[in-house]
Amino acid sequence: MNDSVGLRLGKGYWLNIGLLVLIFILLAGALAWTSQARIDEFEQRAQRSAELSAQGAAKEIAAELHGLGRALSLFAAKEEAALARFARDPENQGYYDDLVRRVHAVFPDAFAVTLADHSGQPLRTDFEGLVGEVCQADLIQFAKAPASRELYIHPHAEAYHFDMMVPISQPGIANAVFFVSFRPDAIARVLKNSQVYGHRLMMLRRDMPGLIEVDPRGSRDRIKQDFRLTAEELRQIRASVPIPGSRWDVVDLPDAALTADYVRQVWLHTALLVVALAIVTGFVLRYMVRSVHRQQAYTERLEETSAQLRDHAIRIQTIFDTVVDGIITINEEGIIETFNSAAERIFEYEAHEVIGRNISMLMPEPHRSGHDGYLRHYLATGERKLIGRNRELEGCRKDGSIFPLDLAVNEMHLDGHRLFTGIVRDISERKQLERIKNEFLSTVSHELRTPITSIRGSLGLLAGGAMGDLAPEVKQLLSISLSNSERLINLINDILDLNKIESGRMNYAIKRVELLPLLEQAMEANRYYATQYEVGFELVNALPGVWLMADPDRLMQVLANLMSNAVKFSPRRGVVTLAMDRPKPGHVRVSVRDQGPGIPEGFRANIFHKFAQADASDSRQKGGTGLGLNISKAIIEHFGGAIGYDSPPGEGATFWFELPTDETSAIAES
Structure with a gap:
């Protein structure tokens, strides 16, 4: 391989490697960004959940306390007699026990009960649970300004409690204060019910940060441990909501271990995906390296062959440059x-051997016999078939050998006489070059088909899960590669078939075959392909008992080309209709109709040409090589039939072919 080719392949190779590495980096970065976004979203959800949980708990605790105070006021009004008795004789143990019993019957969480006079001095101070100086100070403050009373929890040797005080103004108990202490069990229940998974709700003293008063387990005397938050836990608090009318805040502390575990799981999953992506990238790099090596080998062989062809073409061109084309002039009689x-x-x-004789002596049959008739027809009608055009014909030499030639005939008038000048060139060498080109094309196509088939198989194994589950992005890349390898194999097969047809080496196994089962077999064979486009098949006007003389495999190839084209150009959930008909005695017509956009007007003249596509984007959007219809036309015409299409505006396209039935077929079994 020369230096320029090696440099070209080297640049392309490193460009592909760089592009692949860039894609890997971008995908890895995208995975990392997605993981961080998931963690951020988790943090945001946790923050919002904490805020809602703390707010809800604070509202419920405030409602609980408000309801408790209201209930206490209603109780005082209802138990006016019991309160009056106790107020008249506070030292009477029976009166006091009766009042306590009544309070406990309504308020199971009540801890202590008493009455205070208008100055806040308790009528009885030796009852269980009332903490002398603290509670008396609160009573005095409440008596002076009852509207400013705040709730808080009193420490006690046996239990924690909070005080509720309501003013009483009744006959016999004027300007008194009804005092009840409650255990915070109801508050603990509210915290427990409001607490969500992964979060810890608790109630803290606002003036003593970090001191836990109540959490879902109960008050501080029941917690026994961990009743004070650490500095790290204080920093992790997500939400703090004050309870109206109290010295407490409801705070939400997330489970740090749960959050750390979630973050660890996210990054572990990301790391596994990156490792899988690296493995796939490694396989793709290995495939690219091997592909480049094969490409270099093929390029070297192609360069050698091309050099040989160029040398041969130079030799032929040198010969042509030194030889003047043959020029022959005849008159109106062909002399x-x-x-x-x-x-x-x-x-x-020699010139003297042919001058004065008819030009037909230089033509083989059947042109020799028909030439004079053609010339007379032109002189009579002016209808041109050869004059003014270049055509490839066959010539006959003196020794009777027949050779191909290129002929251009022009008409001229000289001295009132009509003459015809023919420019003749022996094209035997050119035909030989075309044969060499076809053989070279066939050889290269065969050499390409074997490795491409192996590549397609390997890609199919990967896509089928042979290497385990793959990431969706990798599956998409494998799907694209597998689809393109299928297209390349189809292109190679079509080129080989076209080459065989043009060179006359296409083999046909002609035999008697029934048409209807062949159509049903074709529908079944192409059904999976149609399902990929969500298109169905239907057969109408089936004609059993129609027999043909044809090669069933080649006829199936024609049907596959027409049906696959119809599927590709049909809309989703469309139907491709196959139909049989007898347009004339001794012939049968098979038509394939789609529901697509139809055939553009400007494309119809070229539709059966080689590599024909309605638009340059068709091969990318619909797939295909543009050879199917050209090959189908050659096969049908070999069977003595005809192929065509109908495409009314806005009604899709109908491709059809007609073949003689067995009774009139002129094709012999071969």
């Missing part, structure tokens, strides 16, 4: 009047 030296060399006649 040769001039015959130059190049023509002498081409036809191996």
